[in-house]
Amino acid sequence: MNIAIKSFLWTYSTVREAEKSLVIGEHEVRIRMTQNRQPKYMATGFSSSVENWDAENGYPKFSHPLYKELAQRIDKITENINFEIKLAEKAGRYITPVEIKNNLTQATKVNLPADKPNKIIAYIQMVEDGYKAVENPGYAAIFYNCRLTVRKLLKDKDKMFLTFTKADHEAYENQFLGLSESTKSNYLRTYCRIWNLAIADGLVTKDHHPKKYFKFKVYKRVRTKKRSIKADYWKRILKLKPAPNTRIYRSHLMAQFMYYARGMNFNDMIKLKWIHIQNNGVAYKRSKNKRSYDFELHPKAQAVLNLLREYPVQSDAGYVFPILMKEHDDVFKIDARIDSALKDFNEDSQAMAEAIGWEKRFTSNCIRHGFASHLNEAGVDIRFIQEALGHETQLQTRTYLDDIEDGVIAKAINGALIVA
Structure with missing residues (x-):
């Protein structure tokens, strides 16, 4: 499924009410997902002037007053979009920009309990059970496999998100040494997704996110090897x-x-x-x-x-x-x-x-x-x-x-x- 992703300035209108990251007179920064020539937009919560925006690369210029925060926000949303696409591909199902936006902006995607566990194995089990409840075996299987690798890492002893260390994350990545880039990418993306969800649920801060400890670039596009037979x-x-x-x-x-x-x-x-x-x-x-x-x-x-x-x-x-x-x-x-x-x-x-x-x-x-x-x-x-x-x-x-x-x-x- 080919979905083009691009951040851009919404120049059709200007910001009229100032907020923390929105400046009156500037244009909203949005992310556009395009599939079959049909666009769907996601807000970033930031704005920019034309002078502080690099239209060719779809990114703020260094002169933007909130360059670091806006750049991180764009990267984060783009990563999450790419993860949803990869997750759907892994589960063998078609996904649209509308569904991706709903998944990323609505907490009701899967009915999860309000009192969420603060230990990682139990948390993954909760996510897995949520997909089973809505009869989505493909996604449930992906998180099931993730749970097995985490159990192997922790030797079946559950552990709080807050107590994970750099060594833990590095050990998790080392489980996949020697495997193909595609397989490694799938496991590490799912693992990062769990941490994204835990961060969104307030169980841990973004400073604990494992991506910065991985040698493998989790969200890079992996080119599959030739599969055809002569x-x-x-x-x-x-x-x-x-x-x-x-x-x-x-x-x-x-x-x-x-x-x-x-x-x-x-x-x-x-x-x-x-x-x-x-x-x-x-x-x-x-x-x-x-x-x-x-x-x-x-x-x-x-x-x-x-x-x-x-x-x-x-x-x-x-x-x-x-x-x-x-x-x-x-x-x-x-x-x-x-x-x-x-x-x-x-x-x-x-x-x-x-x-x-x-x-x-x-x-x-x-x-x-x-x-x-x-x-x-x-x-x-x-x-x-x-x-x-x-x-x-x-x-x-x-x-x-x-x-x-x-x-x-x-x-x-x-x-x-x-x-x-």
Whole structure:
């Protein structure tokens, strides 16, 4: 999801009533979030004159009387916006600027008890329970994982926010040494989010915030590694013949369906029901952006469906793939079952990759990225790829297309260069 963030002067009007950080005759400083050309604004509580504002960089000039306070305020709001976006991406859900603003400005986002615990493990548990109460398993799982890492840090002994030291925060960061930047960023952002909430609740002061003790820049944009699989290796995977009715056989069918169903997300594929299959096509609502999709299926995807109709194990709840059953009757059971199925699928996918000599990590994401990259390499217009993937912007699609293998790039360059 691509949301542009920019701080700017609201020059359409001037401040008429003086307040602590607002000066009569100046313009309000606001932060604009733009998605699909639709803006949403957040107030900073500060104002500035045109002379003291750097319009190009969206930041106050050093000459601003409250430069330090305003700069910190802009950075803080921007960090919180980026965290909400990252949190939504991690939970696999679509988020809008309207929801982000509500989350950051309304204390009623999740019904939390008035008497909040002043110890960190209990506090994280409270936040986790709040998301469970509103049936948001994705967010609840994120804070659950955070709680586990804090418990590991403290050896299951809870500790007051106020008693945390520099050494504690450094030890927390050291738990993630050797992990990918993306994984490290997710854990540290969530940890910082807990401290932001505790500060907002008055349990601790901002001087205790852990970010200043981390070596890793928590809010920097992390570029993911290439995930696509080369076309010739994908052809080899398609030619594999796993033993019928085994788990890896089912995973092989899933891999084919994802690829030929326009790079369908694993979560959406598992939630497909037979009622969504109509006239050689599929009609469903994507979980991430809530948009409805209705398209004709590739003959290879249809062939997979024909095999699934005769598969010995069937879902008693009408799902196409025999993963979800009637017993998975609420969002938490469904979420847990899909998470378990994804782990199995990725394990089988890696086994298939090793069987054909693909030495890189191979997961469900590689199939979706491969679908996009293979279309791009074949010269398909990026607008069609964007639509097929369900992306809101071409910028999102280009992230997938960055996965073009260097061999393809080298071949194109070598063929284009003039040789004497």
